[in-house]
Amino acid sequence: xxxxxxxxxxxxxxxxxxxxSLLPFVIAVIVLPLYAEPLNDKRVLGVPLGxxxxxxxxxxxxxxxxxxxxxxxxxxxxxxxxxxxx
Amino acid sequence: xxxxxxxxxxxxxxxxxxxxxxxxxxxxxxMLALLLELMGTGDGFVRSLMFFGPLLLYGGIGILVPARxxxxxxxxxxxxxxxxxxxxxxxxxxxxxxxxxxTGTFIITGVDAFALSIGWMTxxxxxxxxxxxxxxxxxxxxxxxxxxxxxxxxxxxxAAAAVLLVPLMLLILAEARFAAYAAGWLLGxxxxxxxxxxxxxxxxxxALGGMRAMNWSSVAKCIVCxxxxxxxxxxxxxxxxxxxxxQMTHGNVLVPLTRAEAARGVxxxxxxxxxxxxxxxxxxxxxxxxxxPFGAIGGLGxxxxxxxxxxxxxxxxxxxxxxxxxxxxxxSRKSSGWAVLIVGLIMMTVPAxxxxxxxxxxxxxxxxxxxxxxxxFEMLQQAGIAKLEAKTQLILLSQIGFERDAGLFSLPIxxxxxxxxxxxxxxxxxxxxxxxxxxxxxxxxxxxxxxxVIALIDEEAPDAARIGVARLAVCAIGxxxxxxxxxxxxxxxxxxxxxxxxxxATCFPLLLLSIWWKRTNAWGAVAGLGTGFVVTLLxxxxxxxxxxxxxxxxxxxxxxxxxILAAVxxxxxxxxxxxxxxxxxxxxxxxxxxxxxxxxTRLARLKGRGQA
Numbered sequence: 120x121x122x123x124x125x126x127x128x129x130x131x132x133x134x135x136x137x138x139x140s141l142l143p144f145v146i147a148v149i150v151l152p153l154y155a156e157p158l159n160d161k162r163v164l165g166v167p168l169g170x171x172x173x174x175x176x177x178x179x180x181x182x183x184x185x186x187x188x189x190x191x192x193x194x195x196x197x198x199x200x201x202x203x204x205x
Numbered sequence: 206x207x208x209x210x211x212x213x214x215x216x217x218x219x220x221x222x223x224x225x226x227x228x229x230x231x232x233x234x235x236m237l238a239l240l241l242e243l244m245g246t247g248d249g250f251v252r253s254l255m256f257f258g259p260l261l262l263y264g265g266i267g268i269l270v271p272a273r274x275x276x277x278x279x280x281x282x283x284x285x286x287x288x289x290x291x292x293x294x295x296x297x298x299x300x301x302x303x304x305x306x307x308t309g310t311f312i313i314t315g316v317d318a319f320a321l322s323i324g325w326m327t328x329x330x331x332x333x334x335x336x337x338x339x340x341x342x343x344x345x346x347x348x349x350x351x352x353x354x355x356x357x358x359x360x361x362x363x364a365a366a367a368v369l370l371v372p373l374m375l376l377i378l379a380e381a382r383f384a385a386y387a388a389g390w391l392l393g394x395x396x397x398x399x400x401x402x403x404x405x406x407x408x409x410x411x412a413l414g415g416m417r418a419m420n421w422s423s424v425a426k427c428i429v430c431x432x433x434x435x436x437x438x439x440x441x442x443x444x445x446x447x448x449x450x451x452q453m454t455h456g457n458v459l460v461p462l463t464r465a466e467a468a469r470g471v472x473x474x475x476x477x478x479x480x481x482x483x484x485x486x487x488x489x490x491x492x493x494x495x496x497x498p499f500g501a502i503g504g505l506g507x508x509x510x511x512x513x514x515x516x517x518x519x520x521x522x523x524x525x526x527x528x529x530x531x532x533x534x535x536x537s538r539k540s541s542g543w544a545v546l547i548v549g550l551i552m553m554t555v556p557a558x559x560x561x562x563x564x565x566x567x568x569x570x571x572x573x574x575x576x577x578x579x580x581x582f583e584m585l586q587q588a589g590i591a592k593l594e595a596k597t598q599l600i601l602l603s604q605i606g607f608e609r610d611a612g613l614f615s616l617p618i619x620x621x622x623x624x625x626x627x628x629x630x631x632x633x634x635x636x637x638x639x640x641x642x643x644x645x646x647x648x649x650x651x652x653x654x655x656x657x658v659i660a661l662i663d664e665e666a667p668d669a670a671r672i673g674v675a676r677l678a679v680c681a682i683g684x685x686x687x688x689x690x691x692x693x694x695x696x697x698x699x700x701x702x703x704x705x706x707x708x709x710a711t712c713f714p715l716l717l718l719s720i721w722w723k724r725t726n727a728w729g730a731v732a733g734l735g736t737g738f739v740v741t742l743l744x745x746x747x748x749x750x751x752x753x754x755x756x757x758x759x760x761x762x763x764x765x766x767x768x769i770l771a772a773v774x775x776x777x778x779x780x781x782x783x784x785x786x787x788x789x790x791x792x793x794x795x796x797x798x799x800x801x802x803x804x805x806t807r808l809a810r811l812k813g814r815g816q817a
Contacts, residue, residue: 166456178549181326185333185542201795
């Protein structure tokens with residue numbers, strides 16, 4: 120169980136991790152679809168680049184975001200002694 | 206050593222074997238149906254085999270996992286490993302809306318449908334990062350129970366229960382209609398009676414085994430859904446691109462598709478920025494180019510729709526209930542990761558189905574005389590899926606009308622595959638719709654029993670009484686769902702979107718503030734809930750009465766900020782939360798330690814025994 124004096128640093132660290140995970144993802148979700156069409160002139164593996172970024176890119180970004188969040192948040196839990204007792 | 210921890214000892218080590226056996230049984234069933242079809246057995250028998258076979262397998266799983274303890278009934282014993290929890294979460298999140306309506310929306314509106322699929326993905330990411338770990342640490346069986354304890358207010362608990370039942374009933378209605386649509390195609394019966402049948406089956410499953418039966422049968426449905434969507438489109442990918450990876454290779458078809466659209470004069474359509482024009486269940490003409498964005502949904506509408514869907518999915522009580530079934534906080538986070546991966550693969554496959562179908566349509570139908578269309582297009586016309594209003598000598602794309610929800614199983618018909626592969630696609634859609642229906646019905650029944658009946662009568666009622674009330678609540682929700690399904694005539698996608706709008710405007714802001722801003726108090730919670738609900742309802746009614754042009758599909762884009770503003774303002778104008786309320790917030794923010802709800806229930810029981 121987390122020490123009382125570790126609570127605030129732990130929560131500050133957790134909030135920073137949440138923002139670091141979500142902000143780039145949210146920006147990608149807003150920006151990529153809006154500006155994808157001009158990129159369609161270029162191709163990746165024969166696929167129009169804009170379409171590739173929206174169809175495949177965002178899904179890959181979503182998975183990487185969650186995977187990195189799980190990994191980093193687990194490290195933060197252990198660093199502050201807030202992890203589950205296994 | 207991970208394999209010897211107390212937590213992993215709870216998990217059944219043979220789960221992989223069991224679901225391997227299930228997968229083999231389902232593949233064998235499909236192969237048997239294929240053999241019977243090739244041997245000339247009657248179509249009615251093959252259809253019945255494909256409908257009742259998987260249902261018997263799901264039912265068998267439900268019967269094999271009875272729920273006698275309260276933890277089993279409401280939280281599947283809190284011993285569902287991350288991968289299996291993620292699989293159940295993924296198929297419940299996708300549902301019939303994600304397989305039937307989304308595929309058709311891609312076929313009709315092209316890339317504009319990415320607003321929905323990106324919204325689905327974003328919602329799961331929000332859920333994983335913002336809510337799931339904290340709700341798992343608290344461990345309540347329902348969201349209103351969590352809100353009631355977090356704000357130490359019965360008023361908040363009842364208000365949340367009352368408000369959440371509205372979107373849940375809309376989601377139940379939508380998924381029941383999608384399931385009935387798929388079942389109707391398989392059995393050739395009317396949709397209304399199929400709705401009664403599917404709701405009765407789900408009610409039976411939930412009444413017997415609660416969350417435990419629902420959870421394990423959902424994993425089986427996820428497997429069926431995956432096989433059903435992947436097999437036909439992979440065969441088409443091999444036929445067209447020679448590579449069995451439709452998720453990657455369908456992009457290569459876009460270039461000839463775009464050229465064919467340009468050559469056949471398919472127009473560029475530009476929608477006003479805030480327009481959100483999703484296709485309805487009526488036959489919709491194919492009027493815009495596939496790769497051209499913002500023709501049916503404007504740029505601003507695209508972004509708003511994405512976040513409304515994301516908010517609704519992230520705050521869906523049926524999906525969040527799965528946070529409580531994982532063995533711990535870390536597993537609940539990992540299960541969200543698995544769900545994002547599984548949903549992501551399906552969301553990459555759905556545009557592939559649409560792309561290949563549009564390509565076949567342009568290649569084999571458009572530009573020909575109406576008397577010279579291929580046999581598969583005539584089959585689609587006879588089935589009522591495609592409609593042709595040829596006013597010119599040669600067929601134009603805009604003269605073809607298409608039934609939105611039939612997109613998924615139109616591709617195997619167009620590719621000339623055996624009927625069993627068409628039925629397989631329908632079985633997959635039915636599985637997803639049944640999983641989503643069960644998820645929403647279980648959440649609604651748990652709210653009715655725990656937050657409206659038990660909370661009013663006796664909060665310390667024995668477990669057997671609580672399970673009994675929950676079983677009755679499942680039956681009551683089943684009756685209401687049947688009544689609504691027989692009565693309501695509208696578009697299931699519209700019901701689904703309205704449900705997501707209500708959730709994004711009420712539950713999402715309240716969850717966000719209750720976890721991430723400890724200053725939030727009960728008054729703020731009630732103000733936020735009320736404002737979100739009333740503003741959403743008002744915007745929807747004003748749109749229906751044509752007073753405003755804003756689509757009811759994105760009502761939450763305005764009402765959710767209003768709800769947050771109302772909750773924050775009211776909170777700042779009223780006293781700060783008490784110490785015990787803050788203690789709960791501090792506790793749920795830390796993964797370590799016992800599940801809060803389980804500990805409080807145990808202590809309350811010990812106290813009750815001491816007094817006796």
